[in-house]
Amino acid sequence: MKNIHTLFSILCIVLITTNSFAQALQKNFINYQGIARTADGTLMSDQSINMQIAIKFGAPDNTASYVENHTITTSINGVFNLQIGNGTSITGDFDTLPWGGTASYVSVSMNGSEIGTNELMAVPYAISSGDTKWFSNGNDIENMNSGNVGIDRSPTSKLDVNGDLKLQTGTAVNEISIDGTLGGNSNNAVPTERAVKTYIDNATATTTPVVFKVRGSGFAVKDLDGGTSIETDIWDIRTYDTRNAFNTTSKRFVVPESGYYYLHAVVRQSNTVTTAFFRIHFNVDTGINHNQIIDGDDVKINVSGIYFLNAGQEVFVNLRNYSTGNDVRIDGTGSWFEGYKIN
Secondary structure (H helix, E strand, C coil): CCCCCCEEEEEEEECCCCCCCCCCCCCCCEEEEEEEECCCCCECCCCEEEEEEEEEECCCCCCCCEEEEEEEECCCCCEEEEEECCCEEEECCHHHCCCCCCCEEEEEEECCEEEEEEEECHHHHHHHHHHHCEEEECCEEEECCCCCEEECCCCCCCEEECCCECCCCCCCECEEECCCCCCCCCCCEEECHHHHHHHHHHHHHCCCCCEEEEEECCCEEEEECCCCEEECCCCCEEEEECCCCEECCCCEEECCCCEEEEEEEEEEECCCCCCCEEEEEECCCCCCCCCEEEECCCCEEEEEEEEEECCCCEECEEEEECCCCCCEEEEECCEEEEEEECC
């Protein structure tokens, strides 16, 4: 058309939305209708026109985020209809426009001449709602998204949150922990089922009763001076040891956990050993409250008692020559050392 400044009357801009689940899924287009006139006001009846739509954000003079073209034919009354978002895309992606964040504007051109720019109000925000597929269902808000939802991050699961998750009461949590030791001692981490099971399994293992018994085939000590002691490290055979707590190298019981223990030891002597008297006692019995003093001619010495022992403490049996001056040779056989934890 010759040097025409096109007059354009906007009749309506309407977003068509769905009202029930029975209707088809919404198409996120903006219905746009107008009347085309020439510069002198003459209706452009039954004419092919080219309409260009540009969407801008933030300010009307900003660079367009999206531009599309429509080639349409007016009616006998100059009326035309188009759907913004359903034209031939020139720039940008209509489906990813940031509706709702800032003010949005639409610039309209016809046959290469810009007609004007107007701010869009509520319509694009409805599109924003439709894009994320949130909808109201009675008192509930639901999401029909078949993919993942990310909050402040690119999601890798159905709901992926970068930050804390807060409930009505209690502390906020920020971690699903797989630490089977629960060693972090955190009020902000929730352990997985496997982490809890691992922790319980390990805790159960440490409550296995402490019971041990070791035997010795005998020993020989020459020149045990009067009034002196030796450690009776004659235990060579482990009869049983539920916690593997008896060290067969050092010949000592190493306490696996603190608590009260019953201990019992027997040392057998097989030969006549002068008239000296002997006593055995546990090294943890500093007051010698549990002991037995016997004549050297006797063949068996016993000691037993209940003691509070700390984890890591080592327990062994001392044999003492109770004589004041006799040096003796001792041979033994069939001795044993045993005990168990009471609580």
